[in-house]
Amino acid sequence: MSRFFDQRLAALAPYTPGEQPREARRWIKLNTNESPFPPAPGVAAVLATAADSLRLYPDPTCGALRQAAAARYRLSPQQVFAANGSDEVLAFCFRGLCPQGALFPDLTYGFYPVFCRMFGVRYQEVPLDDAFCVRPADYQGRAGTIFLANPNAPSGLALSLAQIETLLAQDRERLVVVDEAYVDFGAESALGLLARYDNLLVTQTFSKSRALAGGRLGLAFGSEALIADLERLKYSFNPYSVNRLTLLAGEAALQDEAYFRACCDAIMANRALAAEGLRGLGCRLTESLANFLLVAAPGLSGAAYQAALREAGILVRYFDQPRIRDYVRISIGSREEMLALLAATRQILERGNAHAAGKPGTHDE
């Protein structure tokens, strides 16, 4: 147990699942109430080769996947935790690793305060500055586990490693969770700081840079004690939360570094194309290092821009929050999708200008 573990949960007595043997020997396996039959043929047709193995529970330790992730990131498997998306990883952090409450920016991943309410965790929102940046000095002397999405959402703005280290060094008895859902598109990962700071936990997801949002897989990286805490929580909630197919998919994704690199590079190139085009049309943008842009179109509210894009067949996200009402969040898609976005935005803005020129003093609905 790490010193960050919520002592009110010290009595947790995790469920012990039946043994899931991994050695080559063929057991007659009668210990965990699985079916001896493969799933319905319709399932097999959908899932081709992996279908028959679905009759068996997945490996609750996620052993092979953790091994692959550890090799990729040069850590030990005991420093890696796997769960059902980084949402589940984060849920466990809020449930068990916030004995003194939580701290996070006022504009960030909208799930953080939801988790707090789910688990009765007190929290403080620390305002970003006027440019939507985190100021590490604002966290000096404050108690509670810090949650920082880096790059942050929905701004896409990233802290430098030096800034993260400042937060870690401010108080080594305070845990800092760095949520790196979007780190692979140009920001610096904090993984390198794990060797020197045991008050750091890094979370990542396969939903973005590894294109497995539909598979649900998230990881955490930290000290062996912190990872053991997370395992304890997972085993007290849903030990098999990562299914067999997702384990296979995650492993395969980790093993293809060239494809991963090529996808990230293409997204960064498409981001540059979209950002340049939108700026050329007069839009305001943050310097996003994520796979999305936060965009304010000239003369349009965020809601109006979202609605107009929707008319053009393009879905983007609008957040009805005071500080970002002028903005929409636009995911980075393919080059063709970015060109279509730029064309639609140009049309929307021209229509607005024509309208304004033809009927001075009137407003669009």
Add this chain to the structure above:
Amino acid sequence: MSRFFDQRLAALAPYTPGEQPREARRWIKLNTNESPFPPAPGVAAVLATAADSLRLYPDPTCGALRQAAAARYRLSPQQVFAANGSDEVLAFCFRGLCPQGALFPDLTYGFYPVFCRMFGVRYQEVPLDDAFCVRPADYQGRAGTIFLANPNAPSGLALSLAQIETLLAQDRERLVVVDEAYVDFGAESALGLLARYDNLLVTQTFSKSRALAGGRLGLAFGSEALIADLERLKYSFNPYSVNRLTLLAGEAALQDEAYFRACCDAIMANRALAAEGLRGLGCRLTESLANFLLVAAPGLSGAAYQAALREAGILVRYFDQPRIRDYVRISIGSREEMLALLAATRQILERGNAHAAGKPGTHDE
């Protein structure tokens, strides 16, 4: 919100995921930060046809699956809840539907007390009688949400519908959760009581009779208000907890009734074969209606019988709990596996007898 919902959770403000359109129109979908690229080719090779769609989040409402389950069980989709295995369904019940604590038998699914500790729920264990049966009268006048595995684990013994109705009628302000993980192997489902009792919630799993333990899928059936409560909890924890592949697999499994029936029938036949054979060898068994047997071998502790079967290459489950130390739990496998179990048990018992005959007064280790 149902009257069973924990009022301490009334302030839950669920996260609202970005829209996941289902209509046929092709959107340029830029609203939820998904990758425009398919996953690594290694993933595609593993998962064949469904792989490319994994870049997109799953439908968090599990709409098509709930529709299929509702049709199969003659309920409305609003009476059906889907989550990542029935463990996750149960976790949400313990988190949010136990404002006055929980009640369950002293011998039952071992996860119930784990959930209670995870979420700080007070609980009372109500002893089974000497034949491992639930006595409904023992629950009369007790407050707290009742959790009953039916058939129960590890006994395999089932309550009749009349007994479940007695529990429901004792106090209509008290919720009864009937965990029907093993119901498809000969017991009576309580689903038919939903029309008359809104204090009933039924949970089921795809891990047993539908052979999808590796896919992780569980359902709950109840009033629309109870199902809305569970949705609220799920959306405050992990809205996408059921992945795309599992949604497809679950739907396919529900649509093949003939295969489902044939598998359940074969398991019941194999259970009868195994039970008769074990009784013929002098073993004691409960009258299990589940896909497992609770078995005490003559002259052997449960631990010794487990160890001896393991030597023979057969894994079974032993629970180190006072009332069942003589027993092991044996899952029902194929006919061939059941014959191998009987042969191994016969050898173990003969060896024990030869030993006892040859060296009177001594004991095996």
